Amino acid sequence: MTPARTPGGRGGTVLASCKGGRDVRLAGIRAGRELRARLAAMGLVPGIRLRVMRQEGGGPLVVALRGMRLAIGRVMAEKMDVEPWSGS
Amino acid sequence: MSRPIRVALAGNPNAGKTTLFNLLTGSRQHVANYPGVTVESREGTFRHRGHEIVVTDLPGTYSLTSYTEEERVARHHLADGAPDLVVQVIDASNLERNLYLAVQIVELGLPLVLAFNMSDLARARGLEFDLPRLSALLGIPIVPTVGHKGQGLAELSDAIVDAATAGHPPRGVPRHYGPDLEAAIGSVEAVLREHAPGAAAGRERWTALKLLENDGELRRRFAHPAVVAEVEARQKHLQSLGGDVPEMLIADRRYGFISGACTETVRTTAELRHTASDRIDAVLAHPLLGIPIFLAIMYAVFTVTFTLGGPPMEWLEAGIGALADLVRRAWPEGRADLLRSLIADGILGGVGGVVAFLPNIVLLFASISILEDSGYMARAAFLMDRLMQRVGLHGRSFIPLLVGFGCTVPAILATRTLESRRDRLTTMLVLPLMSCGARLPIYTLLIPAFFPEPARAPVLWLLYLTGIVLAVLGALALRRTLFRGEAEPLVMELPPYRAPTVRSVVTHMAERGWQYLRKAGTVILAISIVLWALTTFPRLPASAAAGLTEEGARSAAMAHSAAGRLGHGLEPVLRPMGFDWRAGTAMIGAFAAKEVFVAQLGIVFAVGNAEEDVESLRARLRKAYTPLQGLCMMLFMLVGTPCMATVAVTRRESGSWRWAIAQFGVLTAIAYALTTAVFQAGRLMGY
Numbered sequence: 001m002t003p004a005r006t007p008g009g010r011g012g013t014v015l016a017s018c019k020g021g022r023d024v025r026l027a028g029i030r031a032g033r034e035l036r037a038r039l040a041a042m043g044l045v046p047g048i049r050l051r052v053m054r055q056e057g058g059g060p061l062v063v064a065l066r067g068m069r070l071a072i073g074r075v076m077a078e079k080m081d082v083e084p085w086s087g088s
Numbered sequence: 089m090s091r092p093i094r095v096a097l098a099g100n101p102n103a104g105k106t107t108l109f110n111l112l113t114g115s116r117q118h119v120a121n122y123p124g125v126t127v128e129s130r131e132g133t134f135r136h137r138g139h140e141i142v143v144t145d146l147p148g149t150y151s152l153t154s155y156t157e158e159e160r161v162a163r164h165h166l167a168d169g170a171p172d173l174v175v176q177v178i179d180a181s182n183l184e185r186n187l188y189l190a191v192q193i194v195e196l197g198l199p200l201v202l203a204f205n206m207s208d209l210a211r212a213r214g215l216e217f218d219l220p221r222l223s224a225l226l227g228i229p230i231v232p233t234v235g236h237k238g239q240g241l242a243e244l245s246d247a248i249v250d251a252a253t254a255g256h257p258p259r260g261v262p263r264h265y266g267p268d269l270e271a272a273i274g275s276v277e278a279v280l281r282e283h284a285p286g287a288a289a290g291r292e293r294w295t296a297l298k299l300l301e302n303d304g305e306l307r308r309r310f311a312h313p314a315v316v317a318e319v320e321a322r323q324k325h326l327q328s329l330g331g332d333v334p335e336m337l338i339a340d341r342r343y344g345f346i347s348g349a350c351t352e353t354v355r356t357t358a359e360l361r362h363t364a365s366d367r368i369d370a371v372l373a374h375p376l377l378g379i380p381i382f383l384a385i386m387y388a389v390f391t392v393t394f395t396l397g398g399p400p401m402e403w404l405e406a407g408i409g410a411l412a413d414l415v416r417r418a419w420p421e422g423r424a425d426l427l428r429s430l431i432a433d434g435i436l437g438g439v440g441g442v443v444a445f446l447p448n449i450v451l452l453f454a455s456i457s458i459l460e461d462s463g464y465m466a467r468a469a470f471l472m473d474r475l476m477q478r479v480g481l482h483g484r485s486f487i488p489l490l491v492g493f494g495c496t497v498p499a500i501l502a503t504r505t506l507e508s509r510r511d512r513l514t515t516m517l518v519l520p521l522m523s524c525g526a527r528l529p530i531y532t533l534l535i536p537a538f539f540p541e542p543a544r545a546p547v548l549w550l551l552y553l554t555g556i557v558l559a560v561l562g563a564l565a566l567r568r569t570l571f572r573g574e575a576e577p578l579v580m581e582l583p584p585y586r587a588p589t590v591r592s593v594v595t596h597m598a599e600r601g602w603q604y605l606r607k608a609g610t611v612i613l614a615i616s617i618v619l620w621a622l623t624t625f626p627r628l629p630a631s632a633a634a635g636l637t638e639e640g641a642r643s644a645a646m647a648h649s650a651a652g653r654l655g656h657g658l659e660p661v662l663r664p665m666g667f668d669w670r671a672g673t674a675m676i677g678a679f680a681a682k683e684v685f686v687a688q689l690g691i692v693f694a695v696g697n698a699e700e701d702v703e704s705l706r707a708r709l710r711k712a713y714t715p716l717q718g719l720c721m722m723l724f725m726l727v728g729t730p731c732m733a734t735v736a737v738t739r740r741e742s743g744s745w746r747w748a749i750a751q752f753g754v755l756t757a758i759a760y761a762l763t764t765a766v767f768q769a770g771r772l773m774g775y
Contacts, residue, residue, distance in 0.1 A: 031577075033302060033333055034155060039579060040339035041151030043185045046332075047340070053366070056375045059474045060578050066184040069365070071470045073477065073578030 015063070016077035020055040023085035030079040042070070049085055092133070092140035093252040096165055098193060099177035100186050101148030102463075102583035104205045104235040108177055109145040110591060111238050112245070129161065136245040139252075144171070150185065152192045154305040157509060166196055167291070172252045173199045175244070177235075180217065181210035181584070183354060187346045190226065191263060195294050199257035201247050202230045203240070214356055222353040227261040236589070262293065265341050268329050272322040273297055279318040284310055300326070301335040365584040369467065373582075378471045385464070386490055389455040394494045394525065397447035404447070408440040426624075434620030439613065443605075445497050445733065450601045452491060452498045456505065457596035459487075461588035465505060466580060473578050479560050480567035482506060483578065485515040489559070492522030493552075496730065500737045501600065510571040514563050516738060517751050520730040521559040523552050526682040530725050533686050537706035538718035547719070555726055558758070604737075611736035619680050619732075622651040643694035651676045652692075665724060665760065666717040666767040675724070681731050716770040720763045728759025 018024055026048045029036050043066045053069065054062040060073045072080070099105040113132025130145040146165055147158035154160050166174065174193050178186045193200050204219060223230040231247045233240030251257050264270060276296035280288055287310065288295040298306045299319045307319075323334050330337045372381055412432040419428045459465045469483030476483050484506050492499035499519050506512040531551060535544050628645040636644060646652050647669075655673030662672045670692040677688035690701070693708045709718070730738075730752055739748035 033335065035577065036333075037153060037301070037335040037339065038151075038155050040336060040343075041153060041188065042579065042581070043188070043343070044579070045336070045340050045343050048343075054369075054373075059375065060470055062369075062373075062470075062582065067182050068185065069582040069584075071466070071473075071578060071580045071582050073473060075477070076577040076579055 012081055012083045014078050015050070015052070015072065015080040015082050016061070016074055018052045018055065018082060020052050022052045024050050024052065024082040025085050026050055027081040027083050030081065031076075043068070044070075044080075050082065090139065092142045093173065093248065094171045095141055095143045095248055095252075096169070096171035096174045096198075097143055097145045097177065098162060098166070098174055098189065099146075099148060100150055100179065100182070100189060102581065103148065103177045103179040103182075103186060105145060105148060105177045106592065107235040107589070108203060108205070108233065108244075109143060110595070111235070111241055113143055129165070134245075137249050139249050141245075141248060143175075144169075149189065151189060152196070153301070154303055156507065158507070160305070166193065166198060171198065173201065173248060173257065175201050175203055175248065177203045177205055178230075179210075180204055180206045180215060183217075184343065184346050184350055187226075187349070188342055190228070190260075191342050191346065194226070194228065194260035195262050195297060197259055197262075197291060197294065199251055199259050200228045201244070201251050201258070202226075202228060203244050204230050204232045205235050206232055216355040218353040218355075222349060225349045225352065228258045263342065263345050265297075265338065268326060269300075269334070269337065269341065272300055272326055272334070276300060276315070276318055276322060279315055280310065283312045283314045297338065301338055302333070363584065365463075365582075368585050369582070372464065373467045373470060378467075382468055382471050385459075385468075386487070389452070389459075390490075390494060392455055393448055393452040393491070393498070397451045400447040401444050404443050405440055408436055408443065412436040412440075429624060430617070430620065433624075434617045435613070437616060437620065443609075445495065446601055446605065448495055449498045449501065449604050450597045452502065453600040454593050454597045456487070456502060457593045458588045460505065461586065461592055463583045463585045466582050469578075469580060470582065477578075479563045481514060481563055482508065482511045485511060488515055488519065489522055492519045492524060494525050496520050496522070496524045496734045497604075497737050500734065500741055501604065503741065513742060513747065514566045514571050516742060517566060517747065518559040518562040520734055520751070520755060521555045521562060521727065523555040523726055524682070526731070527726060529683040529686050531722055533689070533702065533706070534709070534718045534722055537709045538713070538715035551722055551726055554723070558727060611739065612733050615732040615736070616680060619651075619677065622654070623649050623677060625650055637694075639694040642691050646673060646688075646691050664767065665763040666713075666720045666771075667724075668712075670712070671717075671721055675729060678725065679729060679732050681733065682725060685725060714775065716767060716775040719770075720767045723766060724759050724763045726759075727762060728756040730755060 012027055015024070015026075026044060026046055028046050029039060029044065031039075048065055051064040052061060053064050058074065060071045061077055063070050063072060097105055097109055109130065109132060113134050129147060131142065132145070133140060133142050135141065144165060146162040149156070149159045149162045151159060152163045152166065154163060165171070176186075176190050176193060178190070190200065190202060202223075204217070206217075219230050219232060229247050229251060231240055231244045233244055265273065273293060273296045276299055277292045280292050280295060295306060295310065299310060299315070300323060302323070307316075310316075326334045326337060332340075371377060374381075415428065415432045415436070419432075421428075456465075459468070465484070465487075468487065471483070472486040473483030476485055479485075485503075487505065488499045488502040491502050496519050499522070500516050503512045503515045503519075506515060531548055535547050539547050623646060626648065628641070628648040632648070633641040633644060647656075652669070652673050654676055655669040655671075658672045659667075659669045662668070667675075670689070673692050674685050674688035678685035689709070690705055693705060693712070713721075735748045735752055738751055739745050742748065
């Protein structure tokens with residue numbers, strides 16, 4: 001994990017800068033109410049474990065959560081705060 | 089006979105809903121489009137144990153909020169359509185997120201049965217489920233099914249009839265949201281009962297919950313000041329207690345309950361493996377290989393659509409042409425000539441114009457359906473997203489835009505794969521700028537007429553490029569004005585790859601073809617007849633045609649007709665672009681289809697058959713116009729006056745004439761300004 005880039009996180013960073021193969025915990029999403037609620041419906045609620053499946057600089061990344069694969073655009077991934085996953 | 093049982097079929101996108109729907113209802117189904125929306129839902133019927141069962145296949149959704157058109161349609165049907173029973177298809181490999189929807193259906197108070205679709209993927213992942221336990225936790229019946237093998241259908245049908253005829257249908261147990269949220273729900277419920285009695289129709293709890301979730305639609309419906317005040321006070325209170333907005337706290341609670349239920353009932357016997365889908369993606373969505381593979385697949389789609397579709401298109405056109413000839417021959421000249429011409433030229437010509445697109449449309453939708461059902465479409469969007477984001481469009485817009493080089497009409501239909509209406513309309517409105525195949529005959533006539541050999545290919549290239557650049561600018565402009573707002577952020581499920589079924593592909597082909605014929609076809613036919621009338625009336629008196637050759641007479645008749653007069657009348661307007669009345673008249677005819685421009689020019693320049701006599705037509709054009717004027721004609725035909733089929737399909741797909749007319753008007757205005765600028769600048773430079 002790269003050093004903290006977002007204020008207040010415990011070793012926190014944004015999803016966009018996570019390396020492939022990492023397990024992270026979603027700490028929060030910096031977006032409007034409506035968008036956050038929509039993402040929550042897709043399973044992206046704070047506290048959920050995400051595994052970064054693919055990450056190649058530039059394009060969208062792929063994460064695994066709750067048994068599915070989600071493609072997340074870079075702009076969106078920059079707004080998703082994550083922490084290293086520790087234990088279950 | 090008893091009343092039919094009305095079942096709503098709900099589920100997440102890609103959960104296997106459509107497969108189950110097809111298996112249940114067989115061929116007894118039809119598409120029901122909701123007025124004013126682009127989302128469609130199907131209805132089908134079947135009989136079981138003496139009961140008639142009507143199934144509505146709702147659009148796939150993750151939730152019952154009202155953010156997307158799909159959600160609004162699904163929710164409206166569930167909340168206001170009062171089905172007797174909801175069957176939700178659950179994808180077992182994706183249980184948690186699927187149950188999120190189930191929990192909300194239970195909250196609506198609707199009887200629910202879960203069709204637990206045990207996909208091969210779930211099996212491959214080694215998932216084991218304690219279904220009786222899960223059923224008890226949720227308070228709703230669960231029927232295991234294997235969609236693509238048709239297993240569990242009889243059991244599901246039994247469960248539907250049992251649930252619908254039971255004295256107490258299984259409504260499940262609404263979740264308890266913890267003391268803070270429950271207190272807020274309770275007090276909003278009380279205010280609702282007091283100030284809006286009856287308005288929530290026995291769904292006070294659900295309404296209160298949705299109001300706390302800040303649901304736009306319900307907030308508008310329950311705008312009583314007392315209700316608004318209570319909801320806002322409670323929201324503020326909840327936010328201070330929970331540290332987040334209520335909708336997030338509620339989502340968190342729902343997922344909390346679901347995770348708990350899943351921990352108790354799901355066992356994984358094998359470590360989550362690298363699935364087959366991930367292995368396929370390692371190639372198909374590869375950062376370097378992905379795009380060439382995508383382009384190759386697109387090339388294949390193109391070949392199928394336009395090359396394979398070419399011969400049947402010609403047969404259809406030839407068949408209709410033969411029919412028109414038959415009418416002309418069997419119907420002796422001189423008797424009711426007008427009716428003869430109306431049937432042979434107006435109606436049959438129009439029908440020809442309509443059916444000519446049919447092979448392309450059917451084949452394109454076969455391809456799209458294969459790409460969509462297999463799961464590849466999501467990967468294509470994933471690959472193209474980076475590029476398309478810069479234009480302010482979604483990755484999926486790329487496919488319709490590419491198809492637009494073939495023909496705008498199927499391309500506009502293909503925008504259906506876009507989920508957001510903003511993306512869809514933006515793509516649709518700029519689509520006519522992608523230079524379609526019907527403009528090519530215009531270029532192939534005019535370019536050799538005015539440009540010497542080494543310049544021909546660059547001129548053609550420049551025309552295509554101009555279209556692309558204008559489409560990009562147009563999309564950017566629309567994004568900054570009419571469809572402003574945060575660019576739709578890409579968060580998209582990559583469903584596991586699946587083999588598409590023949591049945592689904594055939595169903596799509598038939599449906600799209602039929603929809604096109606019925607909806608767009610009628611408009612195209614009507615416009616064809618109007619255009620026939622414009623180029624026929626008023627008729628040239630026989631005395632005026634005397635002494636002219638056949639070609640001369642046709643040319644004179646055209647000049648005498650409304651279209652010719654319109655061309656003449658428009659001449660002052662057209663002159664800044666460098667056009668005379670003859671070009672104007674040809675353009676009016678070209679509204680029927682862009683390639684008609686060539687035939688019309690042939691008539692006004694009194695050349696027998698434009699296609700056979702290309703060289704003599706080119707020679708006359710060279711005499712009449714400068715190369716600059718020729719270029720301006722091509723530019724105008726590229727940018728302006730989308731053909732009537734485009735107008736009809738845009739009207740149909742956008743749901744209103746407003747967009748179709750705006751598209752036509754704005755594109756024509758841009759074409760006018762651009763062509764005028766080019767012509768005037770060119771003249772100043774001495775061309």
